[in-house]
Amino acid sequence: MAIQLYSLATPNGMKVSIALEEMGLDYEPHTINIRNNEQFHPDFVAINPNSKIPAIVDPNGPDGKPMNVFESGAILLYLAEKTGKFISQDPRLKWETIQWVFFQMAGVGPMAGQFGHFYVYAKDKCDHPYPLERYSTEVKRLMGVLEKRLEGREFLIDGGYSIADMATFPWIYCIEVFYKGAEVIGLENFPNVMAWKERCMERPATAKGMKVCKF
Template sequence: MTDLSNFPIAARWPAKEPEKLQLYSFPTPNGVKVSIALEESGLPYEAHAVNIMKNETWTDDFLSLNPNGKIPAILDPDGPGGKPLPLFESGAILVYLAEKTGTLMPADPALRYETIQWVFFQMGGIGPMFGQLGFFYKFGGKDFEDKRPMERYANESKRLMGVLEKRLSDRQWIMGDDYTIADIAIFPWVRALREFYDADAVIGFKDFPKTFEWLDRCLARPATQKGLTIPPRP
């Protein structure tokens, strides 16, 4: 029987099946990356809903796993060397899962690094910029009389969409014929731009037809359809 008692997070969110990888998440663009990757890879896992609406990521139990207080995070009882591995940051988790399962990542070393660079592109650009645009366009930013922040993030988001549009102009997936963690890292944020932030008025979705065709291909995958609902929103 796998023993996770040394990890405080397992006391707050007890594992029913401790031999499986434990996922602590919430259905946000960052959160669903990991559940979708897990569904694609077929790796058995157990999901725990960490309710960010109730600030559960700032509890001592969660912070013991991720001191940055953000979802998602995982605890793999069968980590390197057969020892439990706690891990946070969605990009790091995606790389770990791809390497652990031998899926969603090219075997060729050069293509592997090319895939990782697109994951970093999402982590350093698309996620932060789209998230700030969502705040200033749809949420609290509407209360600010100064519209320059919103304009800044809208312009940068359009630029990033242009990078994607060029990349996808002659290929099915970010890496060509193969669906990878690069697609999984990026598409939930493009989905949020369209379906949650409803940002057409400031982005101009018609200018990015290849990107939205790619988004729809991502959304049509069975693993995506399931992963987007895991863990269920309370």
């Protein structure tokens, strides 16, 4: 009855393996190597019609039947509801958590991803400065929003570590470690964010989850 995880240790992939580890759920990881286009294999497309990692198959869905879930934010909410963990049962805090998960899904992830695309992957394909300027400016703005939110807070949501943290900090790690963008984004200007990212990564289950389905 183990949850089947289809992933790769990218920021979107890590979120889900971190949640599975933190929630103590039984799961089996399967690496989908997107560099080899494995996300387009019909067996994977049958699970995620959008051909992107991560995705899960829960053999024991809410109605007792198998359930496929794709979109990392939806998977985090699904797992949090399944276990009752890492999302507050207090309605206000629960909606704050959902709000910050959506902020990550609609803002931090897509903008940082586009920044990485133009700063790293498409470096030699675009000689116009506009895309990099646009996405780095937006990433800096979003970092400022996080910096303010984390002023005087240990984690994004009062009451402790939650799926909102799991969704978001891997992107800061990605900007720093995968994209090597510390200087261009000016990560040193966001001390609350950087300290929070370290706090998240110090958690043993989170650190373990970050290494699942490694490149």
